[in-house]
Amino acid sequence: MGYLLILAAAPVVALVGVALVYGGPWWGTAAAFIAVPLEVIWFVALLVAVKRLCIGRVEAGVYPLESTQYLRYWFLSYLLTNTRMLLLPVYATVYLPPLLRWLGASIGRDSEVSTVTHVTPDLLSVGEGCFLADACLVGGCRVHHGHIEIGGNRIGNKTFIGNSAVLPGGSDIGNDALLGVLSTPKSGQTLPDNERWLGAPAFVLPSTQKELNFSDVQTYQPTRKARRSRAISDAIRILLPGMIVTAALTLFITFLVFAGGWWPMWVVVATVPLLATVLAFATIASVAVVKRLLIGTFEPTVQ
8 A cells, every 4th residue: 555655746746846857836736736636537447457467356255364355355354444534525425436336336317325334336236326435334344253244235226225224245135215314234144126225124114205305306406407416516515625725835935945944943943833833723614714715604504
């Protein structure tokens, strides 16, 4: 993973370095901001390349722990765990399902995927109009007596996997179904169509709300304008944190460069903690400004 991170950072460092050497500080600053989206794109490209070229397709089955199949599964799990930390802003956006498809998953149109964990993309099949909520666990493995069991998951159309719910490897769920918050079926159990399940182990809810006040256009068939707005807002969500950090780092380095020419070195070193504190508060303040300008004030509502 360390080599992958070095390889991921190399083009960005080279871009900023070349801009500084040949264009000066202003071009270097501009290159630093341009590097934010390029870094995300380049890391995704490396991730997909490593998955396809070095790991290959992971198949369901039972394998010895001392086998290449287990090594490939372990490497993929390790890679995705670290990717989730590095690309967390991409999760719960419209850009995550395409990434999972590139990694081998089958995900239907208009399906949403939030911060899902333990997923094995090659073994995941999600229908259309589904929602995998925050911190749900889909997939995973079982290790026993020196062997590992890896199972796939099939999720039907318009099905909801609740927050922190667990759908173990080898378990499937049908169409227009729901697995509630913090719920899990029995291992290997298949949940049928049009049913709501809750608990651990899950049981069928005998009565749930059937009539909703939202049309398919509002839920499963958004307009082109709504899709475009969502794509723009998700892109801002992904890039803005990196832009704010880059701005703070640029100000920090600029201060050190100019202060080094004005003051003795001991004064510059002594002001570094104060500068870091000021920039930390400035970063927090910038988040508050963005919230006020782009989001405003939330009011009680149903949307």
